[in-house]
Amino acid sequence: MTQARAPRADAVRNRRKILTAAGEQITQHGPEVGMDEIAAAAGVAVGTLYRHFPTKTDLVAAVVAECVARVADDAEAVLARVAAGARAADELTAFLGRVVEQSVTDRAVKAAAQTLGAEPGDHANEDRGSNAVAALIRAGQSDGDIHPDVTVGDIYLLFSTAPTDQSPAARARWLALVTPGLTTGARPAGNRR
Amino acid sequence: MTQARAPRADAVRNRRKILTAAGEQITQHGPEVGMDEIAAAAGVAVGTLYRHFPTKTDLVAAVVAECVARVADDAEAVLARVAAGARAADELTAFLGRVVEQSVTDRAVKAAAQTLGAEPGDHANEDRGSNAVAALIRAGQSDGDIHPDVTVGDIYLLFSTAPTDQSPAARARWLALVTPGLTTGARPAGNRR
């Protein structure tokens, strides 16, 4: 078998530029940014885009994959902190708050993913994330802080519908409204207009 | 001032056909249905569409307006029932369940509305709806069943993001997860998977 020659240096450099530029453009101007705009932002010609990502769908999928990886990293970091003695329920809600805030950034990304039907084929990272969250839930449940019914699926269900185009205050309020469904404790005051 | 002649009979008929066809097509095949497809479904030529609705945005806005009106009617009916002695909190959650189910039908409609930036200019019906809901909330609060913090804005916040592409079971679970944030009572068993 012929060991394919290593990719050229500038090719690697360009791939990175494209990926970051695509992320920025999509989050700023929504999923409907043109390929030409992304190319311009990356300082590259359209053809180069298509050399690295044969179709727009593929490009978006790649961007989404990066987001998933970021979240998975966060989740695992949290899990480590809990293993070191932090209170699981608190860490979980804090984590979820962060996810909501991130989902503002990624809202366009998510939307783009759905619109283009970009299967996140990145099962590896996705599983890393949900495994960590599952562990987090179990920990909170054995502490008695999280309701025994709650599953990872519930988290998905709720947070796949987190408000994105609202104000930060609205997002905080949303989190406060949703939390009581997950926890057993007294509901936090979290009041606002 | 010249009293404009009454619209022709077939024009009225066509307008109805277009509106219903548009509703069906959009809910079935998503917001991205072509104007030609809608026209075909209505048994009408494209030009006729544009005679009644100068732009796609306008057409979608009209469809949305009908949905809003439907929900508003429901809300007012519920309010009447409560005035007749029904328990406010129960009626409210039942109503919200219905809204979620409807939002499955209207998901595409909503999406289309956002996508096209269709301002729902139909403030009249919208206000009818939120006034009724507000009254419902107040009633539930004086019963002690609904948490004193809760406002109409909260309802919007939650239900504008209700899950739509999930299964009926998932939607029920979602409702069960969200309800504790609104009510004061013990959380309903609502367990699943």
Add this chain to the structure above:
DNA sequence: ATCTATCCTGAACCTTGGTTCATCTTGATG
């Protein structure tokens, strides 16, 4: 220094989908 496979460029292509308009049809009025 030379050579070539890899990579880049960007104008042109092509499909998709909203919108228009000249022409024909038809419901209502006298």
Add this chain to the structure above:
DNA sequence: CATCAAGATGAACCAAGGTTCAGGATAGAT
């Protein structure tokens, strides 16, 4: 029944945006 303005038709128009490709540049190996 005659008349005509309101309404309907649908082929054609046009812009937008994803995609291609022939030709030019360059990193890296010899």
